[in-house]
Structures are given as structure tokens and as C-alpha cells.
Amino acid sequence: MNTSLGIAAITAVCLVTLTIGALGFRLSRTTTDFYVASRMVTPAWNASAIGGEYLSAASFLGVAGLIYSLGADMLWLPVGYTVGYLVLLLFVAAPLRRSGAYTIPDFAEARMESVTIRRLCSVLVLAIGWLYLLPQFKGAGLALHTVGGTPTWVGNLVVAVVVLINVVAGGMRSITLVQAVQYWIKVTAISVPAFVLLSWWLNHGQPTPQVAALEPGGGWALPLSGFGGVEHPVYAVYSALLALCFGTMGLPHVLVRFYTNPDGQSTRRTTLAVLALLGLFYVFPPLYGAFGRIYLPHLPAGTSPDSITLLLPTAVIPGGVGELLSAILAGGAFAALLSTASGLTICVAGVVDQDLVRGRLRRFTGNDARAVNGFRISAVAAVVVPFVLSLAARDIGLADTVGLAFAIAASTFCPLLVLGIWWRRLSTTGAVAGLITGGLLAMSAVLATVIGGIHGGWTGVLLAQPAAWTVPIAFLVTVLVSLATPSRIPKGTARTMVRLHTPENLVLDRAPR
Amino acid sequence: MPESPSQPPGPQKRVRITSPRTGAPRRGPVRPVTRDIEEQTRLGELYMATLIRAQWRLSVSVLASATMMIGGLPLLFLFVPATRTLNVGPIPLPWLILGVLIYPAVWLAARYYVRQSEQIERDFTELVARR
Numbered sequence: 001m002n003t004s005l006g007i008a009a010i011t012a013v014c015l016v017t018l019t020i021g022a023l024g025f026r027l028s029r030t031t032t033d034f035y036v037a038s039r040m041v042t043p044a045w046n047a048s049a050i051g052g053e054y055l056s057a058a059s060f061l062g063v064a065g066l067i068y069s070l071g072a073d074m075l076w077l078p079v080g081y082t083v084g085y086l087v088l089l090l091f092v093a094a095p096l097r098r099s100g101a102y103t104i105p106d107f108a109e110a111r112m113e114s115v116t117i118r119r120l121c122s123v124l125v126l127a128i129g130w131l132y133l134l135p136q137f138k139g140a141g142l143a144l145h146t147v148g149g150t151p152t153w154v155g156n157l158v159v160a161v162v163v164l165i166n167v168v169a170g171g172m173r174s175i176t177l178v179q180a181v182q183y184w185i186k187v188t189a190i191s192v193p194a195f196v197l198l199s200w201w202l203n204h205g206q207p208t209p210q211v212a213a214l215e216p217g218g219g220w221a222l223p224l225s226g227f228g229g230v231e232h233p234v235y236a237v238y239s240a241l242l243a244l245c246f247g248t249m250g251l252p253h254v255l256v257r258f259y260t261n262p263d264g265q266s267t268r269r270t271t272l273a274v275l276a277l278l279g280l281f282y283v284f285p286p287l288y289g290a291f292g293r294i295y296l297p298h299l300p301a302g303t304s305p306d307s308i309t310l311l312l313p314t315a316v317i318p319g320g321v322g323e324l325l326s327a328i329l330a331g332g333a334f335a336a337l338l339s340t341a342s343g344l345t346i347c348v349a350g351v352v353d354q355d356l357v358r359g360r361l362r363r364f365t366g367n368d369a370r371a372v373n374g375f376r377i378s379a380v381a382a383v384v385v386p387f388v389l390s391l392a393a394r395d396i397g398l399a400d401t402v403g404l405a406f407a408i409a410a411s412t413f414c415p416l417l418v419l420g421i422w423w424r425r426l427s428t429t430g431a432v433a434g435l436i437t438g439g440l441l442a443m444s445a446v447l448a449t450v451i452g453g454i455h456g457g458w459t460g461v462l463l464a465q466p467a468a469w470t471v472p473i474a475f476l477v478t479v480l481v482s483l484a485t486p487s488r489i490p491k492g493t494a495r496t497m498v499r500l501h502t503p504e505n506l507v508l509d510r511a512p513r
Numbered sequence: 514m515p516e517s518p519s520q521p522p523g524p525q526k527r528v529r530i531t532s533p534r535t536g537a538p539r540r541g542p543v544r545p546v547t548r549d550i551e552e553q554t555r556l557g558e559l560y561m562a563t564l565i566r567a568q569w570r571l572s573v574s575v576l577a578s579a580t581m582m583i584g585g586l587p588l589l590f591l592f593v594p595a596t597r598t599l600n601v602g603p604i605p606l607p608w609l610i611l612g613v614l615i616y617p618a619v620w621l622a623a624r625y626y627v628r629q630s631e632q633i634e635r636d637f638t639e640l641v642a643r644r
Contacts, residue, residue: 075611079583082616086579086623090572094630206603222597223590223607237587265634268627275623279616286612422569494553494561501565502550503634506641509551 005323006147009331013185014162017338020177021166043266047273049176050257052183054081054274055281056132056340057139060190060333062399063282065306067289069397071220071227073237074289077399078282080241082275084248084406089271092249094264095421095500102259103350104252104413111420113490114428120435122355124412125252127443128405129348130386132251135401136341137390139306139333142398146307147330153391159334160387163341167349167383168376176260182339183277189332190284193313193325197291200317209293220293232461235468240403243467247406250413253343256350263504288312306398309333348382349375357381393450403465404446411438411470415478421500423482427489430482438474442466546641560641567633575626582618586610 059081066074101107104125109118140159141152201207209221219225224233248254261267292308295316299305310333313325358374415434419426445466462469482489490496499510549557590597590607599606 072605072607072611075608079611079615083579083583083619086619087576089623090576090626219597221605221608223611224587224597234587234591238584241584265631268630272620272623272627275616275620279620282616283613286608290608422565494558497565498550498561501561501568503638506547506638508547 003148005327006330007144009327010144010147010158010334013331013334013338014158016181016185017162017166017335017342020181021169043261043270043273045176045180046257046260046270047277048181048183049179049260050254050270050274051277051281052179052181052186052339053253053257053343054278054340055183055186055336056402057136057143057333057337058399058402059281059285060186060336061139061142061306061309062135062397062402063285064288064292064309065304066397066399067286068292068308069228069305070230071225072223073225073227073230073233074399075223075286076237076241077244077403078285080244081248082278082282083241083245085271085275085278087245088249088254089268089275091418092421093258093267093271096255096417097258097261097267098264098500098502098504099496100499102256103347103354104250104255104417105351105355107420108416108431111490111496112426112428112431113492114432117428117431117435119355120432120439121413121416122351124408124435124439125351126348127439128250128409129252129344129351129382130389131405131408131446132253132402133341133344133348133383133386134390134393135398136337136344137387138393138401139398140337141390142304142307143310143330143333143337146310147326156387156390159337159341160383162338163345164379164383166338166342167345167379179257179339179343182335185335186332186339187277187281189328189335190281193329194284194287196321196325197312197316198287201291201294207294209290209297231456232458236461236465239465239468242471243403243407243410243465245410246414246471247408247410247467249417250409251406252347252351253340256347257343265503285309291316304397345379345382349379352378352381400464401450404449407465407467407470408439408442408446410467411442411474414471415474419475419478419482423479424493424497425482425486425489426478426493427482427485427487429485429488430478430480433481434474434478437477438470441470441473445470550641560637564633564637567637568630571626571629571633575622579619579622582622583615 059078063074063077066077096107099107099110101110105118105121108121109115137156137159138152141155144150144155144158145152220227224237226233230236258267258270261270288309291312296308296311299308299311303311310326310329313329314322316322317325353375357378412435415438416431419434420431445463448463498508502508502510546557546560550560551557586607596606601609
């Protein structure tokens with residue numbers, strides 16, 4: 001593979017990201033600027049930015065990799081990533097924007113009137129954020145390794161440094177702009193090579209996908225065939241779908257992005273535009289999985305299936321064209337990782353800042369430090385931890401790791417948000433019980449899968465795809481404990497409901513009492 | 514200038530008003546429903562409950578249709594195995610549905626929801642502002 005072209009593409013993406021970030025720096029001044037871009041972002045920009053932030057390494061590389069190695073059932077992943085926004089639109093989008101909170105911990109504290117719940121949510125945001133950052137760093141290592149032959153830690157380091165500079169310098173205003181541009185870079189980078197490959201395939205005999213004789217389960221192209229040794233495929237499909245559909249609303253970096261809308265109605269319209277943008281993007285990754293089976297049925301030894309997207313063009317089209325396309329894809333993959341990692345870093349840093357650093361910083365400096373400095377210190381912590389983890393962690397697929405983060409979000413924040421927004425009888429004790437139960441169950445399943453290795457049989461499947469049982473249990477515990485503790489229903493519930501559900505054009509006193 | 518027909522001919526007759534028309538119903542100071550909502554009176558609570566219930570029903574019904582549409586697909590593939598191997602042109606049917614067709618369908622469902630829920634809010638605003 002031509003090293004210089006790929007490296008040039010990756011360098012260009014990093015430089016563009018940093019330049020736009022530096023431009024945004026001149027505009028962002030106050031703490032509010034840093035967190036929510038002063039709420040002046042239009043729905044079209046916001047939708048592009050959400051798309052740009054959401055489409056991560058898992059979408060750009062991981063989906064094609066899983067479709068390549070596990071077949072048609074993995075087509076459900078991009079579907080789930082998209083339908084998650086429909087569920088978010090139906091139950092969360094407008095009320096959450098109207099709540100006026102910046103982050104999930106903010107919402108939890110305002111709705112449940114409890115600092116304990118705030119702390120619990122902060123811990124969960126950290127867990128989900130770090131788990132989600134991990135595959136972004138790994139994907140960077142993979143992309144740079146595939147394109148330039150560097151050791152994988154180099155890519156991890158590059159992403160960590162670029163994200164840190166960007167977040168520390170600009171905050172979210174610059175990030176909003178960066179993210180919106182990133183979406184269009186990503187769509188271009190994944191669609192242009194796909195169209196070239198497609199026309200090549202049409203003009204060169206239209207060969208069919210091939211499957212190596214040794215792989216278990218014959219039907220790679222058939223749904224529910226258990227191809228690649230997946231046991232209990234029907235359960236696995238439903239559980240993964242549940243995690244993705246109900247986990248999206250609980251992803252911290254996605255929710256923060258919704259606060260930049262001016263009001264509830266524009267939040268809904270933004271979400272609608274997001275659905276269109278995601279649908280447009282997700283048409284392409286399955287093509288790479290299928291072309292991989294056609295042109296690269298045997299991966300070179302020691303190559304991760306996640307790199308199939310990057311390997312394809314040079315394998316199919318000889319000469320400069322293939323190398324150019326490969327370089328474009330590498331650039332797009334890097335754009336994907338950078339944007340998701342930036343959004344996650346902002347979010348994790350915001351939580352670390354508000355709940356851990358700011359109070360302590362004030363104690364040390366006697367109120368001399370500006371609030372923004374606390375945010376910058378926190379951003380360093382937000383990046384360093386997953387960077388170290390990415391060097392140490394075992395190899396599991398990019399999209400698999402992301403799926404586990406979705407499962408935790410679905411088992412914890414989903415019940416809190418849905419019941420908090422729609423159910424007046426949710427009590428503080430019930431919410432705490434639900435968060436702890438869902439969080440512990442989902443996280444033990446994740447640890448058993450990641451550290452213990454995936455076991456066979458029903459146990460293995462239940463642990464690898466925990467959402468189907470952890471989400472209903474979390475909901476059930478929250479509801480039952482709430483019904484048992486009616487005295488712990490927050491006193492301001494009725495007022496909060498007014499704020500969450502009334503349209504903004506109605507003149508009302510919405511201040512909490 | 515011709516005299517308008519409404520004005521009777523002859524000299525204007527003056528009417529002196531000495532007391533209010535007590536026969537007409539008296540109108541007190543206008544009290545908007547928003548006050549009831551702010552002060553959480555029984556009436557205000559009722560209005561809020563109606564709004565939240567209308568939005569909730571809409572959301573649940575759209576989710577239910579989406580669940581039947583999307584969640585039914587694995588069952589379709591499971592119980593009607595012929596659908597797994599069916600081809601539309603060169604593309605297998607499951608790939609066509611999951612890879613392409615499902616996205617516009619989800620978008621249409623979302624657009625339906627956005628329109629309906631904005632309608633609910635318009636109706637609510639009108640209802641509350643009318644008094």
C-alpha cells in the first residue's frame with residue numbers, strides 16, 4: 001500500500017479539524033459558550049453536527065468488519081443505530097431540551113431533586129464515555145497501522161493529542177462547526193470509493209460473495225443463519241436491537257448536542273434531519289462488507305476484519321486509483337474517530353469538571369481559577385484514562401465494544417429519562433434503585449465479556465448481549481420501588497412536568513421553586 | 514355630503530347615562546389558564562395531564578407501529594424461511610430491506626410524529642390562550 005498517500009489524507013483531516021477548531025476559539029469566551037455553544041445553532045447545522053459526532057469508528061470501520069465476518073445478521077447494527085434516534089425523538093428530545101439542563105447529571109438533579117442521583121449519573125457518564133472512547137482510539141491505531149504500517153499505539157496517541165488540543169482550545173462552539181463539517185467529510189469519504197467499487201463490480205463480471213469452507217454455518221448472506229459461529233442468532237439480533245434503540249438516548253455525547261437547539265420544536269426537527277443523514281450514511285458500510293466477501297474472502301494473517309474497508313480498494317483496483325481511494329477512506333475513518341472522540345471528551349470533561357474538579361480547584365486557589373481552567377484540566381483526565389486503557393485492553397471488535405456501551409446506557413439512563421419525563425410517580429428511591437440495578441447488571445455482563453472472554457452457549461450469549469434482560473429488569477425495579485416509596489416522590493414534580501411538556505411560546509413562569 | 518340613513522332627521526337627541534346596565538352579566542378580571550398551570554390548581558393539573566397524555570399516546574402508538582414493522586422482520590425471516598433466500602434482481606431481499614428500504618420508512622414515521630406532536634402543542638396553546 002502506498003504509505004505516503006494515506007498518511008497525507010490522515011494528516012489533512014487532523015489539520016482541517018485543528019484549523020476549524022482554532023477559528024471557533026476566537027468566538028468562544030464564556031463557560032456557556034464552551035458547553036452549549038450559546039444555543040444559537042440552527043437545526044440544519046445541528047443535525048449535521050449530531051451526525052458528525054455520532055458516526056464513529058464503529059460505524060465507519062466496525063459495521064463493515066462485522067458484516068464481513070458474521071454475515072447478514074449484522075445488517076441490524078446500522079438499523080439499530082438509526083432507530084435509536086426515532087425512539088429518542090418519541091420520548092426524550094423535546095422535553096429534555098425544555099428541561100434546560102446541560103447534561104444527564106444536570107437533568108437527573110433537576111428532576112429528582114437529589115444530589116445522590118447526580119453523583120450516580122456522573123459515574124455512569126464516565127463509564128459509558130470511557131468505554132465508548134476506547135474503540136475510537138483503537139480504531140485510530142488500526143487505521144494508521146493499515147495505511148502507514150506504524151505500531152498501533154501511534155494512532156492512539158495522535159487521536160488523543162488532536163482531540164485534546166481541539167477541546168481544550170475551543171470547547172463546543174468550535175466542535176459544533178467541526179462536527180458538522182466532519183459529517184460531510186465522512187459521507188463523501190465512504191460514498192465515493194463505494195460508487196467506484198460498485199461500478200468496477202458491475203463492469204467486471206459481477207462475481208458473487210465467497211465463503212471459506214472451514215467457517216461454520218453456511219449462509220453468510222442469509223439472516224439468522226448463525227454464520228461465523230453465532231449461537232442463538234434470534235436472541236442476539238433482538239437483544240442487540242433493543243440495546244441500540246434504547247441506548248442511543250442515554251449516550252452522554254448525543255444528549256449534550258440536543259441542548260444546543262433553541263427550543264423543543266426545533267429539537268424535534270433537528271432529530272428528523274438526523275434520521276435522514278444517518279440513513280444516507282448507513283447505506284454504504286454493508287456494501288464494503290459484501291465487497292470484502294467478493295474480493296478478499298481470505299484476510300491476510302494477523303489482520304483485523306475491522307480493517308476490511310481500508311484494505312478493499314487496493315485489493316480490487318490495482319494501481320494509483322485503488323491507493324487514492326484507500327487514502328480517502330483512511331481520512332474518513334480518522335474524521336469519524338476524531339469527531340466522536342471530541343464529543344465524548346467534552347462530555348466526560350464536563351462531568352469531571354462539574355462534579356470532581358471545580359469544588360476542589362476552588363479550595364486550592366481560593367476562587368482565583370476561572371471556571372474554564374477547571375474544564376481544561378478535566379479534559380486531560382477525560383482523554384488520558386481511555387488512552388491508557390486502549391494500550392492495555394484485549395482485542396474485541398470496534399462495533400462490539402460500542403455495543404456494550406449502548407447496553408449500559410439502555411439499562412441505566414433509558415429508564416431514568418423515560419420514566420422521569422413521563423411518569424409523575426417516579427420516586428427518588430426508585431430512580432436510585434433502578435440506576436444501581438441496571439448499572440451493576442449491565443456492567444458485570446460487560447466485564448465478564450471483555451475480561452473473562454466470551455463463553456459459549458446461552459450464558460455467553462446472554463452476557464454478550466445483555467440488554468434484553470437488563471433493560472426490562474431496570475425498568476421493573478424503578479417502577480416497583482417507586483410505587484413502594486410514594487413519600488419520596490420529588491416535591492416539585494408537577495412544576496417540572498410543566499416545564500418539560502409545555503411549548504415555549506406559551507407565556508409561563510417555568511422557574512423551579 | 515349626503516346624510517347617512519342611520520342618522521334620524523331632525524335635531525340630535527341627547528341621552529344621559531346615570532347608572533350601569535345592571536341587567537347585563539358582569540365580566541370579572543380575565544384569568545388565563547396559564548395562571549392555573551403556574552399555581553397548580555386542580556384545573557391547571559387537569560390541563561397538564563391532558564397534554565402529557567396526548568403526547569404519550571402519540572409516542573407509544575408510533576413506537577408500537579415501528580416495533581411491528583422493524584421488530585417483525587426477524588420473525589418473518591424465522592417463520593417464512595423463503596423470505597431469506599428471495600432475490601430482488603441481484604440483491605437478496607433481507608439485504609434490500611435492512612440495507613436500504615428501512616431508512617426512508619423510519620424517516621416517514623418520524624415525520625408523522627413531528628407533525629402530530631406539533632399539532633398537539635398548537636391545540637394546547639390555543640385552548641389555554643382562549644380564555
